[in-house]
Amino acid sequence: MSLKIIVLAKQVPDTRNVGKDAMKADGTVNRAALPAIFNPEDLNALEQALRLKDAHPGTTVTLLTMGPGRAAEIIREGLYRGADGGYLLTDRAFAGADTLATSYAISMAIRKIEKYDLIICGRQAIDGDTAQVGPQVAEKLGLGQITYAEEIQKIEDGKVTVKRRLEGGVETVEAKLPIVITVNGSAPECRPRNAKYIQKYKHAKTITEKQDAATAHYAGLFNNRPYLNLQEWSVADVNADVAQCGLSGSPTKVKKIENVVFQTKESKTLEPADDNIDELMRELILNHTIG
Amino acid sequence: MNNLYVYCEIEDGIVADVSLELLTKGRSLASTLGCKVEAVAIGHKLDGVAGQVFPYGADVLHLFDDARLNPYTSLPHTSILVKLFEEEKPQIALMGATSIGRDLGPRVSSALGSGLTADCTSLEIGNHEEKKENKTYKNLLYQIRPAFGGNIIATIINPECRPQMATVREGVMKKEIRNAAHKGEVKEHDVTKYVSDTDFVVNVISRQMEKSKTNIKAAPVIVAGGYGVGSKENFQLLHDLAAVIGGEVGGSRAAVDAGFTEHERQIGQTGVTVRPKLYIACGISGQIQHIAGMQESSIIISINNDPTAPINTIADYVITGTVEDVIPKMIKYYKKNTK
Numbered sequence: 001m002s003l004k005i006i007v008l009a010k011q012v013p014d015t016r017n018v019g020k021d022a023m024k025a026d027g028t029v030n031r032a033a034l035p036a037i038f039n040p041e042d043l044n045a046l047e048q049a050l051r052l053k054d055a056h057p058g059t060t061v062t063l064l065t066m067g068p069g070r071a072a073e074i075i076r077e078g079l080y081r082g083a084d085g086g087y088l089l090t091d092r093a094f095a096g097a098d099t100l101a102t103s104y105a106i107s108m109a110i111r112k113i114e115k116y117d118l119i120i121c122g123r124q125a126i127d128g129d130t131a132q133v134g135p136q137v138a139e140k141l142g143l144g145q146i147t148y149a150e151e152i153q154k155i156e157d158g159k160v161t162v163k164r165r166l167e168g169g170v171e172t173v174e175a176k177l178p179i180v181i182t183v184n185g186s187a188p189e190c191r192p193r194n195a196k197y198i199q200k201y202k203h204a205k206t207i208t209e210k211q212d213a214a215t216a217h218y219a220g221l222f223n224n225r226p227y228l229n230l231q232e233w234s235v236a237d238v239n240a241d242v243a244q245c246g247l248s249g250s251p252t253k254v255k256k257i258e259n260v261v262f263q264t265k266e267s268k269t270l271e272p273a274d275d276n277i278d279e280l281m282r283e284l285i286l287n288h289t290i291g
Numbered sequence: 292m293n294n295l296y297v298y299c300e301i302e303d304g305i306v307a308d309v310s311l312e313l314l315t316k317g318r319s320l321a322s323t324l325g326c327k328v329e330a331v332a333i334g335h336k337l338d339g340v341a342g343q344v345f346p347y348g349a350d351v352l353h354l355f356d357d358a359r360l361n362p363y364t365s366l367p368h369t370s371i372l373v374k375l376f377e378e379e380k381p382q383i384a385l386m387g388a389t390s391i392g393r394d395l396g397p398r399v400s401s402a403l404g405s406g407l408t409a410d411c412t413s414l415e416i417g418n419h420e421e422k423k424e425n426k427t428y429k430n431l432l433y434q435i436r437p438a439f440g441g442n443i444i445a446t447i448i449n450p451e452c453r454p455q456m457a458t459v460r461e462g463v464m465k466k467e468i469r470n471a472a473h474k475g476e477v478k479e480h481d482v483t484k485y486v487s488d489t490d491f492v493v494n495v496i497s498r499q500m501e502k503s504k505t506n507i508k509a510a511p512v513i514v515a516g517g518y519g520v521g522s523k524e525n526f527q528l529l530h531d532l533a534a535v536i537g538g539e540v541g542g543s544r545a546a547v548d549a550g551f552t553e554h555e556r557q558i559g560q561t562g563v564t565v566r567p568k569l570y571i572a573c574g575i576s577g578q579i580q581h582i583a584g585m586q587e588s589s590i591i592i593s594i595n596n597d598p599t600a601p602i603n604t605i606a607d608y609v610i611t612g613t614v615e616d617v618i619p620k621m622i623k624y625y626k627k628n629t630k
Contacts, residue, residue, distance in 0.1 A: 015439050103401060127439060129561060130409040132397035135365070139401035144492035145365050147394045161496070166390040167555070168302075169500035171362075175493040186554075251406035251452040255419060255433070258444045260579045262586055264604040267593075272612025274620055280592070280608060281624040289569045289590055290512055290536045291629050 002058030003155065003177075005049045006110060008121035008137070009042040009063050009078065011071040015126050036070065038077050041122025043190035045183040048152045049120050050082045050191065056155065060084045064109055066094060066102065072206045075230050079201040080193035085227065087113070088206055091234040096247030099128075103136030105245055108238040110141060116178055118160070123148060123182045131182070138180035146173055147182045206232040292379065294327040294351075295320060296454065298372065298386040298395065299344060300363075301334045302500065306343045309387035309461035316414060316464040317385055318348030323416045324430055326382065327351060331375065333368050335361035341477050348469040350476065357482040359491060362498055363391050366490040369398045374485045376403060381454040383432050385414075388458035396458050406449040407456040408434035412463055412560065412583065419448055432457065437560045441580025462508045462564040505539055505555055512538030512569045515558055515585070518545035519574025519595065520614055526551045528618045529573055535622050541565065543581045559584035573614045577602025594618070 013034035046061070053059040063078040063086035065071050075086030089109050097105065110119065119138075124131035131147070138145035150165040153172075160179060164171040165186050203221055207229075210222065222228050235242055243249060270276040285291045295317045300307040314330060321328045327350040332340045337356045344352055355371050372395070376384065384399075386392035388410045400407035413435040419428040432455040434447040449455040507513060514533040516526050526540070533540045542552035544559055558565055559581040570588035575581060577593075577600055585591070586605055593606035594617050603609045610617050 013439075015442070098406065099397065100401060100404070100406060103397075128409075130397075131393045132400070132407060132409060135394060135397035136401035139369070139398045145394070145398070146493060147365070148390050164390075166500075168390075168502075169498070171495060171499075172497045173364075173493050173495050179492075251404065252408060252434075252447050252449050254445050255448045256446040257438075258446075260437070260442065260444055260583070262579075262582055262605050265591075265607055267603055267606045267609045269598070269603075269609045269611060272610055272617050272620070277610070277617060277620045278624045280610075281621055282628070284569065284590075285625070285629060290538075290625070 001056060001155070003052060003056050003060075003117045004115050005052060005059060005061045005118045005120060006113060006116050007042070007046050007049050007061060007063050007078065007083065008106060008119065008134070009046065009065045009074050010039045010122075010125045011036050011065065011067050011074045012039045012125050012127040036073070038074055039122055039125045041124060041183060041185050043122070044185055044187040045120045045122045045181075046078055046081060046083065047188055047190040048149070048181070048183055049118075052118070052152060052155065053082065062086060062113065064106065064113070065089065066105055066109075069206065069208050072209060072230055072232075076201060076204055077193070079204060080197045081191055082194065082197060085231075087231045087233055089233050089238065091245075093235045093242050093245050096250065097245065098250035098252045099130055099132035099136055100251055101245055101247075101249035103133050103140055104249060105235075105238070105240055106133065107137050107140035108240040109233060110137070112233070112238045118177060119143070119180045121180075121182055123184050134180055134182035141180070143178055143180050144175055145180045145182070146175060149181045149183045150187045152181065201228070204228045204230050206230045208232060293382045294329050294379070295324070295383040296329050296331060296376070296379070296381040296385070297349070298384070298392065299330050299332045299340065300387055300389060300391050301332060301337065301340065304336055304339050306332075306340060307387060307389070307461070308466060309389060309392075309459070311343070311347050312461070312464040312466040313385045313387065313459060314344060314347035314349055315467045315469070316459070317383075318469055320383065320414060320416055320432070324382070329353060329379070329381070331355070331372065333360050333371055334363070341475075345473050345475045346468045346471045347466070348473065352475060352477050354477060354479045355482050355485065356479070357486075359486075360482065362495050364491070364493045364495065365394050365398060366492060367486045368395055369402065370487070370490050371482070371485040372399045373402045375480075376454060384454040384456045386458050388460040392458045396456060400456050403452075403454070405452040405454055405456055406447075407458070408436055408447045409458050410560070411436045411457045411459050414457060414459070419450060421450065431455070437580060437583060441560045441578065441583060460564065507539045507541050507556060507558065507563050507565055510539035510565070511567055512536055512571075513541045513558070513565055513567045513585075513588070514538050514571045514573065515541035515543065515575060516546050516551060516573045516614070517543040517575030517581075518549055519576065519597075520546060520551060521574065523551050525614055528614055532571070532618050532622055535625055538567075538569070543575050543578070545578070572602050572606070573618070575602050576600045577605070
């Protein structure tokens with residue numbers, strides 16, 4: 001059976017290896033110092049979708065992302081790896097959304113896409129680590145959910161079998177389609193970009209990107225090759241209620257942001273000479289910290 | 292009405308530590324607010340739960356006992372909490388930031404249109420002034436959590452919607468018996484009024500829960516390694532030292548991401564929070580998110596060949612050397628001078 005799969009993906013600042021210039025002197029985040037990347041667990045999710053596509057000929061994998069215009073990069077990254085198309089949800093009115101307002105906007109876009117058997121996304125994004133959007137989207141669409149998935153093992157007779165990796169063990173569950181699945185970082189890594197797909201999709205653009213003068217010389221391509229036109233949707237395009245989007249649709253508010261300050265101690269610095277280490281160990285044994 | 296609720300996770304009839312930690316925290320928040328603490332237990336064979344939760348200060352225990360509710364699946368537990376919260380209108384609802392709480396919490400918050408803050412590291416009660424609207428909100432729950440990979444700490448509030456929901460990781464709050472003899476009120480609910488057959492969409496075919504191999508949280512001594520340890524082979528030195536002096540091995544997020552050690556050993560905001568007597572940080576630079584998970588250790592030794600590593604500022608002893616050089620010397624002295 002061929003499947004229609006939607007993969008939810010997010011472009012995030014790479015917070016994993018934050019350098020010394022990542023914070024400005026005033027304690028705010030220096031976004032320019034953090035490269036924008038495909039959220040790692042969303043790549044694990046994409047791989048699960050692509051494996052289903054391999055196993056079920058005729059399956060289509062469509063990416064859906066919300067973010068500023070530059071987040072279209074995420075869709076191209078997905079196309080380079082084997083996805084079939086994508087939608088960028090972008091509008092000033094989406095800005096400042098907490099997880100609830102985000103899941104509302106995404107659920108409205110999914111309603112607009114209309115036909116799907118499976119919605120797959122990463123368990124959580126590294127900029128917030130909340131793991132909320134997947135389940136919240138599922139609830140808004142009235143669908144069931146399987147979180148913490150490590151492997152989508154099979155789809156048969158309209159039912160999906162999934163291995164879940166929980167903190168205390170492993171669980172195998174079965175559920176009817178359609179359903180939302182969130183994928184763990186412990187799942188297999190995403191396949192690399194494919195040269196053939198890079199050639200095919202390198203000029204894929206959203207309508208906003210097409211307005212950039214630099215693309216003018218190959219404007220004709222977009223008519224001849226419809227797959228190069230990436231869909232861009234606004235609040236109105238997905239029939240969303242502005243009041244439920246962005247900052248105004250977010251029940252949680254940030255009251256305060258603080259730079260992290262730790263109580264520093266007066267440390268004793270030792271060279272790694274034998275005597276110094278022996279003396280330290282002697283002290284730890286004497287005061288019963290160890291032994 | 293308008294009480295503080297704690298969703299209790301139960302495995303084989305035992306209430307999870309994280310739930311008892313939240314009851315302890317909930318009790319102190321409720322005392323500030325002058326409201327009651329109500330525990331919710333959903334599962335099967337829950338006879339022993341009352342005796343476990345009342346000592347931690349729960350005033351009421353809601354029981355939902357049905358064979359179909361164990362093991363946990365998302366929708367039935369969601370339906371119960373959503374209906375119960377619609378009836379009882381809690382002001383605050385807390386749950387563990389575990390694979391269950393992080394599956395359930397967002398779903399409940401989405402259904403109720405209420406905000407949820409994940410992985411809080413601190414919860415406080417305070418007021419909020421909305422200057423633009425000239426409005427003052429009294430006694431809100433300050434949901435304090437790290438953001439941006441732990442580089443900033445955000446205080447989140449939920450001025451209008453109720454309940455104010457938050458999840459908290461295991462080990463972040465302290466669990467403390469308030470009164471071992473305390474008995475609260477038990478309310479047994481008719482499960483069929485809360486769940487419908489269509490909620491049972493996910494079928495658990497098999498389930499293997501293992502007792503964790505490590506017990507980092509309770510270890511009096513932790514030897515932890517970071518990216519600077521360099522390799523999985525070098526991590527063996529940490530295991531050797533831990534075995535000799537009687538401790539557990541932990542790792543920073545970078546070390547876990549690099550595959551030097553297992554995820555269950557990760558210390559920090561996205562791992563376990565620890566408070567051992569002795570913490571030996573080996574090749575750990577000291578990202579904020581790591582320090583936040585170990586700063587309450589009694590004695591901290593940092594072994595690092597970079598004298599400017601941020602972790603050194605919170606260490607009691609800094610040894611400016613490499614793991615390969617220093618650890619064998621520690622092992623040698625210990626073996627020679629103890630029985």
